[in-house]
Amino acid sequence: MLRRFWFKILILLLFTAFAAAGCGGVPPAVPELGPAPPEAGGVAPVRVPEQQQGLAGDFTVLRLPGLPPHFELAGWLDTETLVGRSGDRVTVFRQYTGETFTLGGTAWNVWPAPDGSRVAYNNEQGIWVADTKTGADTLVVARDPQRETAPGGVIWAPDSTRFLFTYEHEWDSEFFVVEPGGEPSRLDTEMENYFLKAAVAWPVADRVLFTVRASAKKDGTREYGSGYRSDFAVYDISDGSFERITDLNDGCFITFEGSAAEGRFAYLIRDEQQRPLETGLMDTEGRGVNRRGVNPAVSGLLTSAVGGSVYYLRPVEHVGPGDLMRILVEQDGRLVPVVDITYDYPLRFHRSPDGRQLGFTFGAPVPVEGGYTAATFGYLIVECKR
Numbered sequence: 001m002l003r004r005f006w007f008k009i010l011i012l013l014l015f016t017a018f019a020a021a022g023c024g025g026v027p028p029a030v031p032e033l034g035p036a037p038p039e040a041g042g043v044a045p046v047r048v049p050e051q052q053q054g055l056a057g058d059f060t061v062l063r064l065p066g067l068p069p070h071f072e073l074a075g076w077l078d079t080e081t082l083v084g085r086s087g088d089r090v091t092v093f094r095q096y097t098g099e100t101f102t103l104g105g106t107a108w109n110v111w112p113a114p115d116g117s118r119v120a121y122n123n124e125q126g127i128w129v130a131d132t133k134t135g136a137d138t139l140v141v142a143r144d145p146q147r148e149t150a151p152g153g154v155i156w157a158p159d160s161t162r163f164l165f166t167y168e169h170e171w172d173s174e175f176f177v178v179e180p181g182g183e184p185s186r187l188d189t190e191m192e193n194y195f196l197k198a199a200v201a202w203p204v205a206d207r208v209l210f211t212v213r214a215s216a217k218k219d220g221t222r223e224y225g226s227g228y229r230s231d232f233a234v235y236d237i238s239d240g241s242f243e244r245i246t247d248l249n250d251g252c253f254i255t256f257e258g259s260a261a262e263g264r265f266a267y268l269i270r271d272e273q274q275r276p277l278e279t280g281l282m283d284t285e286g287r288g289v290n291r292r293g294v295n296p297a298v299s300g301l302l303t304s305a306v307g308g309s310v311y312y313l314r315p316v317e318h319v320g321p322g323d324l325m326r327i328l329v330e331q332d333g334r335l336v337p338v339v340d341i342t343y344d345y346p347l348r349f350h351r352s353p354d355g356r357q358l359g360f361t362f363g364a365p366v367p368v369e370g371g372y373t374a375a376t377f378g379y380l381i382v383e384c385k386r
Contacts, residue, residue, distance in 0.1 A: 029292045029293060031295055031330050031334055033335050043338070044056060045327075045337035048340070048341055048377065049342065049375075056338045057338070059382065059383060059384060060384055061338070061379060062382065063377070064082075064359075064380060066100070068091050069086060069376060070087055071361055071378060073348040073359055074112060075112040076112070079352050079356075080094060080096055082378075083119060084348070084361065085110045086100075086102075089102040089103075089106070090107045092132065103137065104119075105137070108123050111155070112132075113160035114158060114353075119132055122154070124143065124150060126139055127141035127165055141184060152168070153166030155201065155202050158202060158263075163177070163178055165178065172197055173198065175235075187237075188242065194214055196227060198211050200255075201256055209234055209256060210232065210235060212233045213229075214229045214230070214231070215228075217250050228250045229249065229250050231246045231254060232267070232286070245286030246286055248269070251271055257302065258301070262283075266279065266302075266310065276294035276296065278293060295335060298328075299313050302349050311327050312335055325347060326339070327339040348361045357381065360379055362377055363377075
């Protein structure tokens with residue numbers, strides 16, 4: 001017990017130092033925005049959906065032909081197979097053959113297991129799990145008629161054998177874990193002076209990552225709005241503990257930005273005006289690595305499950321009936337553009353299991369006689385070099 005006590009004290013000191021540096025001042029290495037036009041020595045971005053394919057430095061951009069109508073990407077089953085939602089159905093799309101098939105019934109949301117063997121989806125009846133090989137589906141979590149909302153927010157464990165789900169409420173939520181063949185068990189996520197908790201990832205075996213919002217300043221001043229700061233917390237299923245792993249300053253807000261190798265994950269720290277301050281990788285003990293500043297033009301980032309490039313997102317401008325989002329990568333201390341996306345409704349990004357492909361789908365305005373109509377597009381960014 002004494003050894004565990006001193007270990008916790010050490011971790012507290014580590015993440016306190018991390019917080020002070022991470023939100024008290026921006027680390028010195030902040031990548032610059034590189035020139036985009038090729039005549040200026042930069043990398044020309046591929047414009048989608050105007051272009052079917054193209055090259056941008058070490059990256060190939062490919063249009064996905066034959067994508068089902070209104071397809072929203074939810075993830076990958078393997079390096080050749082994407083899964084998502086087309087209309088209100090779970091839809092599987094094989095990128096090389098164009099084969100498409102559906103699973104289960106009506107789907108509001110879709111959550112594939114990490115190993116691609118099963119897909120969870122929810123509807124007014126509850127949460128279902130469909131086998132991707134046989135197509136058989138089972139109602140695993142029936143909706144509680146006493147609750148106003150349906151269960152959702154599925155996050156799979158790394159071994160794909162169990163998952164977490166959420167009942168959302170206005171100021172906080174309830175979280176449950178479903179073990180194989182078992183009944184849902186509720187997680188005790190009570191934490192003094194913190195609210196608006198959200199499960200965001202399951203990086204390693206028994207440790208689930210949450211974001212939590214502080215309802216009071218560090219001087220004790222109360223807040224009942226959106227909170228004074230946010231932190232990461234981890235629920236350990238093996239012992240039922242729920243503890244913060246960061247300790248950011250007031251006015252600092254941290255978000256989960258994607259999974260990385262060895263149980264780590266990417267994070268982004270912003271200030272109260274949503275300006276990015278710092279990014280890097282962290283583990284579920286709160287230890288940060290590869291910390292660096294973020295160019296203020298960046299709004300978010302995407303990372304890979306097994307390595308590869310980190311993609312940065314940058315809103316560029318409003319274009320006609322849509323918006324322009326630029327995807328960039330860091331090379332030699334500069335952010336160089338890979339793709340410009342003109343879109344009208346949400347972008348969905350997911351990395352392939354091997355980390356070498358970034359799939360994304362989006363809706364874009366297409367000119368027709370007398371105006372515009374909406375169409376769905378899907379593309380891949382393939383890393384040519386590692």
